[in-house]
Amino acid sequence: MFFVGPMRQHLDGHKSLSEHVQVKTVDTPSTVYIPLFTGGKDAIPCVNVGDHVYVGTKLGQKEVPFIVPVFSSVSGTVKAIEKHPHVGLKPVDHVVIENDGKYEEKAPLAPLSMDASDEALLERMKEAGIIGCGGAGFPAYVKYSAKGITDLIINAVECEPYLTADYNMLETTMDDFVAGVSLMYRLSHAQVAHVCIKESHPEMIEKLTKAFANVNGVEVHPVPDVYPMGWERVLIREVKHVEYNKLPAEVGCIVSNATTAIAFANAVLRGMPITQKMITVSGDAIDTPCNVIARVGTPFKDVIDTAGHIIGDEVMMCAGGPMMGRTQVSDQVCVVPETNGITLLKPRHDVEVACLRCGRCSDHCPSGLQPVRINTARKANDIDTLMKLEPMRCIECGLCTYVCPSKIAVTEGIRAAKRIVMLRGKK
Amino acid sequence: MKYVFNASPNYRDNVSTSRIMRDLTIGLLVVFIFGLVNQYMTYGMDNLIHSLILMIAALVTTLVTEGVWALVCKKPIGATLSHSYGWVTAIIFVLMLQSTATVYSVIVCSFLAILFGKLLFGGFGHNIFNPAAVARALVFASFASATAADVVSKATPVSTFANAGWVASSADSFNQFLTSFGGLFNFALGLYPGAIGETSFIVIALVGAVLAWRKVIDWRISLTYIVTLFVIATGLGIINGQPLTYGLYHVLTGGAIFGAVFMLTDPVTSPTSAAGRIFFAMGAAVLTLVIRVGASLPEGVLYSILLMNMVTPLIEKLFDGNQIDMKSKLVKYNAILAVCALVVMVVMSFMVTPAENVSYPTVVNLGASATNGDAIHVSAAGFSGEASPNAFDVVLDDETQTVVSVTFTTFNDTPGIGDQCNTPEFLDQFAGLGYDQIDDVEVISGATFTSNSVIDAVKQAIEGGNQ
Numbered sequence A: 001m002f003f004v005g006p007m008r009q010h011l012d013g014h015k016s017l018s019e020h021v022q023v024k025t026v027d028t029p030s031t032v033y034i035p036l037f038t039g040g041k042d043a044i045p046c047v048n049v050g051d052h053v054y055v056g057t058k059l060g061q062k063e064v065p066f067i068v069p070v071f072s073s074v075s076g077t078v079k080a081i082e083k084h085p086h087v088g089l090k091p092v093d094h095v096v097i098e099n100d101g102k103y104e105e106k107a108p109l110a111p112l113s114m115d116a117s118d119e120a121l122l123e124r125m126k127e128a129g130i131i132g133c134g135g136a137g138f139p140a141y142v143k144y145s146a147k148g149i150t151d152l153i154i155n156a157v158e159c160e161p162y163l164t165a166d167y168n169m170l171e172t173t174m175d176d177f178v179a180g181v182s183l184m185y186r187l188s189h190a191q192v193a194h195v196c197i198k199e200s201h202p203e204m205i206e207k208l209t210k211a212f213a214n215v216n217g218v219e220v221h222p223v224p225d226v227y228p229m230g231w232e233r234v235l236i237r238e239v240k241h242v243e244y245n246k247l248p249a250e251v252g253c254i255v256s257n258a259t260t261a262i263a264f265a266n267a268v269l270r271g272m273p274i275t276q277k278m279i280t281v282s283g284d285a286i287d288t289p290c291n292v293i294a295r296v297g298t299p300f301k302d303v304i305d306t307a308g309h310i311i312g313d314e315v316m317m318c319a320g321g322p323m324m325g326r327t328q329v330s331d332q333v334c335v336v337p338e339t340n341g342i343t344l345l346k347p348r349h350d351v352e353v354a355c356l357r358c359g360r361c362s363d364h365c366p367s368g369l370q371p372v373r374i375n376t377a378r379k380a381n382d383i384d385t386l387m388k389l390e391p392m393r394c395i396e397c398g399l400c401t402y403v404c405p406s407k408i409a410v411t412e413g414i415r416a417a418k419r420i421v422m423l424r425g426k427k
Numbered sequence B: 001m002k003y004v005f006n007a008s009p010n011y012r013d014n015v016s017t018s019r020i021m022r023d024l025t026i027g028l029l030v031v032f033i034f035g036l037v038n039q040y041m042t043y044g045m046d047n048l049i050h051s052l053i054l055m056i057a058a059l060v061t062t063l064v065t066e067g068v069w070a071l072v073c074k075k076p077i078g079a080t081l082s083h084s085y086g087w088v089t090a091i092i093f094v095l096m097l098q099s100t101a102t103v104y105s106v107i108v109c110s111f112l113a114i115l116f117g118k119l120l121f122g123g124f125g126h127n128i129f130n131p132a133a134v135a136r137a138l139v140f141a142s143f144a145s146a147t148a149a150d151v152v153s154k155a156t157p158v159s160t161f162a163n164a165g166w167v168a169s170s171a172d173s174f175n176q177f178l179t180s181f182g183g184l185f186n187f188a189l190g191l192y193p194g195a196i197g198e199t200s201f202i203v204i205a206l207v208g209a210v211l212a213w214r215k216v217i218d219w220r221i222s223l224t225y226i227v228t229l230f231v232i233a234t235g236l237g238i239i240n241g242q243p244l245t246y247g248l249y250h251v252l253t254g255g256a257i258f259g260a261v262f263m264l265t266d267p268v269t270s271p272t273s274a275a276g277r278i279f280f281a282m283g284a285a286v287l288t289l290v291i292r293v294g295a296s297l298p299e300g301v302l303y304s305i306l307l308m309n310m311v312t313p314l315i316e317k318l319f320d321g322n323q324i325d326m327k328s329k330l331v332k333y334n335a336i337l338a339v340c341a342l343v344v345m346v347v348m349s350f351m352v353t354p355a356e357n358v359s360y361p362t363v364v365n366l367g368a369s370a371t372n373g374d375a376i377h378v379s380a381a382g383f384s385g386e387a388s389p390n391a392f393d394v395v396l397d398d399e400t401q402t403v404v405s406v407t408f409t410t411f412n413d414t415p416g417i418g419d420q421c422n423t424p425e426f427l428d429q430f431a432g433l434g435y436d437q438i439d440d441v442e443v444i445s446g447a448t449f450t451s452n453s454v455i456d457a458v459k460q461a462i463e464g465g466n467q
């Protein structure tokens, strides 16, 4: 485009490292740590030390601004509620459960049928703690309460490099996926549901087309292999060619992740919340990249050890993909319901040079921001210009740092700018 | 096991600023090599060697200046030099020079431009003006008349046409002017007198295309500049009764393509936003035309770039904000500028008056004056062979059978090369010579064929007179 940049970029995904490798299962250790923390807020516990819990027992619930519950992933005894390292980088309260190794299940909710009413489905979304994409722990039920929806967009893009967990989930749980999408489609009252998948996966496109052949109104929509294709704004731009201000509902869209659809089907048909996750363990610092299945609350160390061996003495460990996944400094952090990957990378030794003002960051920012201008204004302490540049609309996708030829940590600069703007907002 | 922390993202593109600069350097060297070829073919070996010397002088001055600066600032010299990319500035500067520039002026101007145009601003990435353009402008301002003694100098098409006011008095006169330098195709090819690296549209455009593909330069700037310049120049030409090739001429000469590919795209001194860059390039094109036609200066490209560098911070401010929300504004501002460009074009069209009776260095009126009455018409094969020989009028002293004057009547050899013989200096040498002395005339190196055709013709004339 001529007046604005492409606002996206093809990345080398390294997907073949783990895509078609045999999925392994992690032996859940004798102690699991389930964070009482979801969507950036603390949850209030509803169990006590010494209580016996089952797989699926509700452990606590976050209440503000939206209700999201937390569930146990093993059966056993609550040993403590204590601070433990967390993927959010700040230690938070965890429910420590001694695993009795029996995995006795007690579904916290009663199974519903495929033709359950809208109200029942919405209630189920809320009770099962189904969190949508879009960060900030925005629960799915809030989105699906919106009126006037015309398009449901299902995000099966998985645009983060290295990650293939969603892809493997589709392979292994296609039936649940179809059921979940059908339920969401009905609930949303949209005219069309678009199942978006990268055009670089022709075999998966074929499978999906076949799977949805009998479902009216659902179409498979191949999208280009670019980053961040899985962000709702970029998806809506691609599918509907429109922009919106804050929420997709403004333009009649709901975007949900493929894994959310699968989790929803599980919650409706079996009354079970998410207790296990498909996790990609990949990167250039692990000898045998693959996907593993691990229970929520399993420390990363056990997950990595199941997958293979780390190469080298120093490694960068990202919870998620290398673009948005936060770098962890302890392998004691545990799998949370949002975990979809652990990327292990050799440390980089980039030499930072002066900003060349090449404008690549501005050309590629999917939010239409000008990272170079934001950082210049921040350094010059030019608050007025900074406000005008709207750094708060940054989603920290990391693309500006990725494209920067001068190897500047551009995204980190934007985070600093956000903090300045936030502080100002508080005054 | 050590878990290293780094704020996300932990994934980076392979493209680095050093790679960008390396590609750019290679591109510039390709252009330089072509420039050397042109210097040799158009002027001769001396100019080629002098061009090389100028390049070395500029490079050494730049690197020494930056090295000393690093020492003074107590920074590691190696890293500072390799991340300051001074050599790019030096090469661009030399490519913009005529090969007649003195080594002294190159050293002084490189030094001043690097110091005041770049280092004092805070070094690479902080300078407001394109340092190479600053250096070139300094040469104009301070050393305009200084030309090196040992090289050939020639009227360039741009300076010739600029003297004529950039607008020819008639379509015929314009065509005549083009032909005198080998026609439009030769302008595109670049074998004509001009700055070392600026003459060839084709070579620079090809290098530019590769650099754009390698994402070294932003093609949007180059394209916008060239298209805008072409459109407004063509419009101005049409209003003033110039042929349609007039717009092409503006694009093909005077370093327009060089500016578009290597100068305007300098990221440090151009805006960072896409819309800002379009605005910047369009503005530069308008200024180029205004400076060329309005002020009759040959260096419209250079000054327009410096002026646009100056307003870059303002353009940045104009386009600050969320680019998605501002989209209509982005388009609107650029549309306004495009309309302004057209208005400027029309206004300029009525302001210019083509200079009358300008003599272009054409085949018709070059050379020694001769009385056609008693001239002997002869022709002799030059570079183009027997098929299209050069034709001459040779006037002889009937008594002594020595030469009075030699004049070209038809020149069929390579413009810019062969016409080194079409000068009083060369032709006047024949005056007073007899048949036996003709062979002693020194041929012009680089224009041997044409020289020999003159010698042949004179001999023929004397032989004919003897019969």
Ligand code: SF4
Pocket: A361, A364, A365, A366, A367, A368, A369, A371, A393, A394, A395, A396, A397, A398, A399, A400, A401, A410, A411, A414
């Ligand atoms: S990290 Fe923020 S500023 Fe950088 S490209 Fe992504 S959204 Fe834009």
Ligand code: SF4
Pocket: A354, A355, A356, A357, A358, A359, A360, A361, A362, A371, A372, A400, A403, A404, A405, A406, A407, A408, A410, B272
């Ligand atoms: S990508 Fe890097 S070098 Fe280019 S403008 Fe942005 S911050 Fe500067």
